[in-house]
Amino acid sequence: MTLHAYRTHTCAQLRAADVGNTVRLSGWIHRKRDHGNLLFVDIRDHYGITQIVTDTDSPAHAVLDKLRAESVVTITGNVVARSAETVNANLPSGEVEVRADDVTVQSSAGELPMPVFGEAEYPEEIRLKYRYLDLRRERLHANIVLRSNVISSIRKRMIDQGFTEFQTPILTASSPEGARDYLVPSRVHPGKFYALPQAPQIFKQLLMVAGFDRYFQIAPCFRDEDARADRSPGEFYQLDFEMSFVTQDDVFAAIEPVLHGVFEEFANGRKVSPAPFPRIPYRESMLKYGSDKPDLRNPIIITDVSDHFAKSGFGRFESIVAEGGRVRAIPAPKTAEKSRKFFDEMNSWAQGEGFAGLGYITQKNGELGGPIAKNHGEEATRKLVAELGLGPDDGIFFAAGPELTAAKLAGAARTRVGQQLGLIPDGEFRFCWIVDFPMYEYDEESKKIDFSHNPFSMPQGELEALETKDPLDILAYQYDIVCNGIELSSGAIRNHRPDIMYKAFEIAGYSQAEVDTNFAGIINAFKLGAPPHGGSAPGIDRIVMMLANEPNIREVIVFPMNQKAEDVMMGAPAPATAKQLRELSIRLIDGPKD
Numbered sequence: 133m134t135l136h137a138y139r140t141h142t143c144a145q146l147r148a149a150d151v152g153n154t155v156r157l158s159g160w161i162h163r164k165r166d167h168g169n170l171l172f173v174d175i176r177d178h179y180g181i182t183q184i185v186t187d188t189d190s191p192a193h194a195v196l197d198k199l200r201a202e203s204v205v206t207i208t209g210n211v212v213a214r215s216a217e218t219v220n221a222n223l224p225s226g227e228v229e230v231r232a233d234d235v236t237v238q239s240s241a242g243e244l245p246m247p248v249f250g251e252a253e254y255p256e257e258i259r260l261k262y263r264y265l266d267l268r269r270e271r272l273h274a275n276i277v278l279r280s281n282v283i284s285s286i287r288k289r290m291i292d293q294g295f296t297e298f299q300t301p302i303l304t305a306s307s308p309e310g311a312r313d314y315l316v317p318s319r320v321h322p323g324k325f326y327a328l329p330q331a332p333q334i335f336k337q338l339l340m341v342a343g344f345d346r347y348f349q350i351a352p353c354f355r356d357e358d359a360r361a362d363r364s365p366g367e368f369y370q371l372d373f374e375m376s377f378v379t380q381d382d383v384f385a386a387i388e389p390v391l392h393g394v395f396e397e398f399a400n401g402r403k404v405s406p407a408p409f410p411r412i413p414y415r416e417s418m419l420k421y422g423s424d425k426p427d428l429r430n431p432i433i434i435t436d437v438s439d440h441f442a443k444s445g446f447g448r449f450e451s452i453v454a455e456g457g458r459v460r461a462i463p464a465p466k467t468a469e470k471s472r473k474f475f476d477e478m479n480s481w482a483q484g485e486g487f488a489g490l491g492y493i494t495q496k497n498g499e500l501g502g503p504i505a506k507n508h509g510e511e512a513t514r515k516l517v518a519e520l521g522l523g524p525d526d527g528i529f530f531a532a533g534p535e536l537t538a539a540k541l542a543g544a545a546r547t548r549v550g551q552q553l554g555l556i557p558d559g560e561f562r563f564c565w566i567v568d569f570p571m572y573e574y575d576e577e578s579k580k581i582d583f584s585h586n587p588f589s590m591p592q593g594e595l596e597a598l599e600t601k602d603p604l605d606i607l608a609y610q611y612d613i614v615c616n617g618i619e620l621s622s623g624a625i626r627n628h629r630p631d632i633m634y635k636a637f638e639i640a641g642y643s644q645a646e647v648d649t650n651f652a653g654i655i656n657a658f659k660l661g662a663p664p665h666g667g668s669a670p671g672i673d674r675i676v677m678m679l680a681n682e683p684n685i686r687e688v689i690v691f692p693m694n695q696k697a698e699d700v701m702m703g704a705p706a707p708a709t710a711k712q713l714r715e716l717s718i719r720l721i722d723g724p725k726d
Contacts, residue, residue: 138206144180148227150211155230157182158206158238160268161199163249171196173232175207176268183220183229184209192232202241202248202268208234256686261700263691275688278398279676283350285397286371286672289390295348295373300335302328302352305653312356314366322717328354331669333588334654336374337626340665341657346386348373350672356697362618362674364685365697370621371675374667380609380625383666384408384565391613391620391670395561398679405563409613413568422460422531422543424569427617428562430550434542437461437530440516446507449491452532459532460542461520464549468496468525474552475502478529481548487541491530493517498524547617561615561678568592569610572603572639582640585610588654589624590666591636598635613670620675623668630658 138158146155159177166172173184173196184207186193192207199205209232220226245261246254248268259266266272287297306313306327313327329335331353339347351372359365371390375383388407395404410428417424420433438459441449449459467474475492482490493513494501505513522528529549531541550556571591573584581603589608591597597606609625627633633655637647647655676688686692693699713720 135208142179143175143177143182144224146182146211146225146228146230148213151213151228153211154208155211156206156208157184157230159204160248161196161201161203161205161241163201164196166197172229175205178273180225181223182225183214183223184232185212185229186232190232192235195235195237196232199237200241200243202244202265203237204239204241206236206238207232257694257700260686260692260694263701267690272687275676275680275682276690278680279672279688279690282394282398282676282679283672285394286390287350289393290348290371290373293346293386293390295346296344297349298339298344298347299349300329300332300339300351304329304335307334314354314356317716317718319715319717330355331370332372336372336667337654337665338657340374340376341660341662343376343663345376346373347375347667351669359693359695359697362677362685364673364689364692365695366693369672370669371672372667372669374665376663376665378625378664378666380567380611380666383623383625383668384411384611387613387668387670391563391675394675395615395679399561401559403560405561409563409565411565411567414566414570415568417566418539418543419460422462422539422541422546423617424566424612425614425617425619426564426566427547427550427556428564429556429560429616430546431555432463432465432546432550434546435461435520437516437520440512440519441508446504449530449532456535457533458535458538459530460538461516462529462531462542462545462549463520463522464492464527464529465553465555466523466525467494467527467553470494470527475527475529478545478548478552482531482541482545485541485544487531487537488533490541490545491532493528493530495522495525495527502527504528504530563613563615566612566614567610568607569612570604571606571608571636574604580641586622586624587636587640588627588633590627590664591632595629595632595635598632598639603639609666611668613668615678618674618678621668621670623666625664625666628658628662628664630655633658 135156138156140156143157143159157175159175162174162176162181164171164173169188171186171193174181175184186196207230209230211228212231214227214229244265246258246265248265251269251271267276303316303326307330311330313330316326316328318324318326332349332351336347349372351370352367353370354367357365373387375386388409392404392407412426414424417426419436422434436458438453441459442453443450453459475494479490491504492502493505500510500513520528529545531538531545533541569585571584571589572581575582585608589610592607592609593601610622611624612622613620627636634644634647673685673688677685680688682688691701698704
């Protein structure tokens with residue numbers, strides 16, 4: 133029988149039924165174990181691991197003995213059964229091993245800058261510089277396979293929902309999306325630049341104007357912004373989609389089965405919110421959770437207790453409320469056995485985050501303690517505790533200040549208390565929609581009304597609302613999808629009518645001429661017949677990060693940049709040659725950066 137040049141089986145295929153057969157395997161030497169006259173070698177490929185055994189009498193022994201880990205070999209030999217006590221139940225091929233008769237060295241490995249066997253932590257710069265080695269390691273290799281499977285599942289689910297996949301341009305014009313653009317100089321148009329798309333926003337809306345009805349794309353997006361644990365610098369991918377002739381409810385109904393389905397498929401036993409997902413108005417979310425990205429696994433609910441302190445005699449809180457500020461209460465359940473140190477450390481933590489601090493009340497068997505209770509008085513404090521529905525061993529933290537400041541501190545404290553008290557369960561994905569975002573906000577710096585979220589969203593009430601309502605009371609058809617406190621995407625029903633768009637921008641201080649100049653592509657298209665449309669764009673990287681249970685997004689990207697947006701493996705960004713600069717009509721200048 134003629135064997136394939138490299139392999140008859142992968143390193144995960146052999147089973148007890150193959151005992152007695154001659155086989156050929158190819159892969160990397162994963163690890164070696166020398167037992168005197170026997171040498172055991174695990175070889176690994178993309179699919180798994182098979183144990184190879186050879187003794188000192190075999191020519192294969194001498195070859196394998198000299199090779200370093202991660203050398204690539206082809207091994208020919210016979211499949212033999214392992215003895216009962218040496219069966220490895222953790223390997224699919226663990227019932228058998230291959231007795232090597234012949235070894236061909238395909239590639240010898242030198243000394244490794246980091247090991248592949250094992251999951252020891254290594255500095256990120258080493259891992260990124262030698263990413264191809266890092267990708268051989270089991271956890272990271274599995275993450276990248278998971279990413280591929282998640283994208284494949286999403287693509288199938290979108291097609292099953294009636295969406296059609298299109299590709300939008302990578303070289304395009306600069307747009308005011310919010311982050312910095314990556315610019316690409318044009319050789320044939322000296323002094324002019326393309327921009328890499330921050331998102332396919334304009335193009336997907338133009339596809340709706342073009343009559344394609346339901347679009348999606350696994351879209352690359354490019355933003356020149358700093359790295360975060362949940363955001364990769366440079367480029368990222370999103371499930372970009374748009375739909376025509378839809379209400380907000382229609383968008384939710386289309387994407388919820390996709391998100392629920394893909395999370396359930398890859399949850400490995402973890403619970404996933406059933407559809408339809410809860411819908412929480414923005415103002416309610418900021419009040420109850422102190423965030424527009426609430427983690428619903430955390431059972432703590434924030435309450436506004438400003439009225440309790442309006443004329444309480446407790447000077448600090450009373451003055452804050454009198455000046456228009458708010459006081460928010462964050463329950464700390466079953467903290468009777470916590471020492472005062474726990475409460476004081478929470479106060480110190482808040483100060484370390486840049487806030488004035490966290491007041492608190494303690495309770496033990498209904499006995500009140502802490503500075504707030506002392507200053508507020510027992511009767512008033514018991515009335516407050518009763519209204520909050522707290523038990524006799526529940527403490528309370530207080531966040532006070534201007535409304536947004538109080539909300540942010542209360543939200544951060546809610547998360548920290550939940551973590552400190554072990555209230556946030558693992559093994560669960562809790563989705564929600566945040567809806568009814570305000571269309572406008574007052575900008576304290578510029579002293580004027582400005583857009584708060586997305587200027588191209590349809591205001592609720594449309595033109596009538598813009599003409600008759602206080603701008604700060606106008607809500608928009610804007611929505612975020614949030615899971616476990618992580619925003620997966622923002623979306624909106626779009627403003628497809630030029631008259632409403634001109635009015636919306638006028639309120640924010642933009643003239644019709646400015647709109648025509650800055651947004652010519654979209655406004656001109658809308659003047660030639662545009663359907664009502666809307667969509668969203670959940671982040672692929674964040675979805676995979678959550679499913680892989682990874683704290684950092686770089687663990688689910690094949691070749692990520694470091695936190696400085698550098699590709700240390702390929703040496704990018706790199707200087708251009710003088711010849712390249714001449715071709716692009718670019719001259720570099722030295723001087724201070726902006």
